[in-house]
Amino acid sequence: DAKTTQPPSMDCAEGRAANLPCNHSTISGNEYVYWYRQIHSQGPQYIIHGLKNNETNEMASLIITEDRKSSTLILPHATLRDTAVYYCIVRVQATDSWGKLQFGAGTQVVVTP
Amino acid sequence: ETGVTQTPRHLVMGMTNKKSLKCEQHLGHNAMYWYKQSAKKPLELMFVYSLEERVENNSVPSRFSPECPNSSHLFLHLHTLQPEDSALYLCASSQDSRGTHGYTFGSGTRLTVV
Numbered sequence: 253d254a255k256t257t258q259p260p261s262m263d264c265a266e267g268r269a270a271n272l273p274c275n276h277s278t279i280s281g282n283e284y285v286y287w288y289r290q291i292h293s294q295g296p297q298y299i300i301h302g303l304k305n306n307e308t309n310e311m312a313s314l315i316i317t318e319d320r321k322s323s324t325l326i327l328p329h330a331t332l333r334d335t336a337v338y339y340c341i342v343r344v345q346a347t348d349s350w351g352k353l354q355f356g357a358g359t360q361v362v363v364t365p
Numbered sequence: 366e367t368g369v370t371q372t373p374r375h376l377v378m379g380m381t382n383k384k385s386l387k388c389e390q391h392l393g394h395n396a397m398y399w400y401k402q403s404a405k406k407p408l409e410l411m412f413v414y415s416l417e418e419r420v421e422n423n424s425v426p427s428r429f430s431p432e433c434p435n436s437s438h439l440f441l442h443l444h445t446l447q448p449e450d451s452a453l454y455l456c457a458s459s460q461d462s463r464g465t466h467g468y469t470f471g472s473g474t475r476l477t478v479v
Contacts, residue, residue, distance in 0.1 A: 286467070295367065295455050295470030296408070353457075353468060355408040 256340045261360040264334075270327040272359055274340030277321040283344050285316060286353070287325045289336040296339065296355075299325065330363045337361070368392045371456050371471035379479055380446060386474045388439040388456030394469070397439040399431060400455040402473070408455065414439060446478045 257275040264270040276285065286301040300307055300314045302323075307314040313326040327334055339358040369390045378384050388397065399411040413421040414433040428450075430442040439456055456471045 288468075293453075293473075293475075295369075295457070295472050296468075297367075297470065298467035301467065353408075354410070357407055 256342055256356055258338075258340050258356065258359045260357065261362070264327075264330045264361060264363050266332060266363055266365050267329055270330045270334065270361060270363070272325040272327075272338050272340075272361065273322065274325070275322045276340070276342045279320050279342050280344070283342045285314065285320075285323050286341045286343065287312070287314065288339045288341065288353075288355075289334075290339070290358070291333075291336045299338075330361075332363050332365065335361060335363045367469050367471060369456055369458055369469050369471035371454075371474050373474060374472065375475045375477075377477045377479060378443070378446065380448070382446075383442070383444040385443065386441040386454055386456075386476075388441075388471055390437055390456075390458045390469070390471075392458060392460070392469060394458035394460050395436055396459045396461065397433060397436075398457040398459075398468070399439070399441055400457065400470075402453040402455060403449075404452070412441075443476075446476075448478050451477045 284301050284303050287299040288296040289299055290296045299311050300309055302314045302316055314323060316323045337358040337360050339355050341353055372387045376384060396415045398413050400408045401411050402408045410423050411425045412419060412431045417433045417436055428445050432440040453473045453475055455473045457468045459468045
């Protein structure tokens with residue numbers, strides 16, 4: 253699976269949009285981009301994933317560049333409860349492969365009042 | 366609650382003890398995983414079970430012994446652990462073995478080996 257690069261930390265003001273970047277320049281054509289977050293002392297929580305097109309759900313939006321070498325997770329209106337470590341992961345989804353997530357260091361996001 | 370329940374939440378054990386961690390999911394998922402998260406380190410995949418069959422053992426020492434008696438339950442049996450094994454142990458499950466619809470994690474067991 254391709255490696256990802258994320259900034260180690262970023263701050264965001266409550267109520268503002270948080271834009272979390274991720275570089276995955278070696279991503280392959282069949283690799284999806286996944287985002288998870290981990291609030292302190294809890295297990296990781298799935299946020300969103302995508303392949304080529306931009307995706308949106310009730311938690312966030314995922315913007316993937318046309319060349320797929322980078323993506324941005326957008327939290328539209330950050331709240332204090334969004335303070336967490338955010339992980340960007342790329343992995344293959346193949347009919348004959350079992351699921352495996354490889355976590356990096358992620359981005360520590362701190363939302364301030 | 367995520368649908369994946371881990372017990373106990375906290376465990377302190379001596380190096381000569383034998384203990385077991387339990388994970389339970391009633392989401393109808395067919396794959397289950399054990400991850401280890403040490404302080405200031407990324408999550409490390411330990412074991413993968415797909416339809417109750419172990420499909421990966423990531424070079425985990427034999428003092429960690431997994432067991433998957435059915436698709437809803439996963440255990441991690443611990444014996445003669447070392448202090449460096451102190452960590453947060455996380456269980457996860459996915460609907461199918463490809464993880465197409467994402468993974469659901471439990472809240473973890475905080476293990477301290479003394």
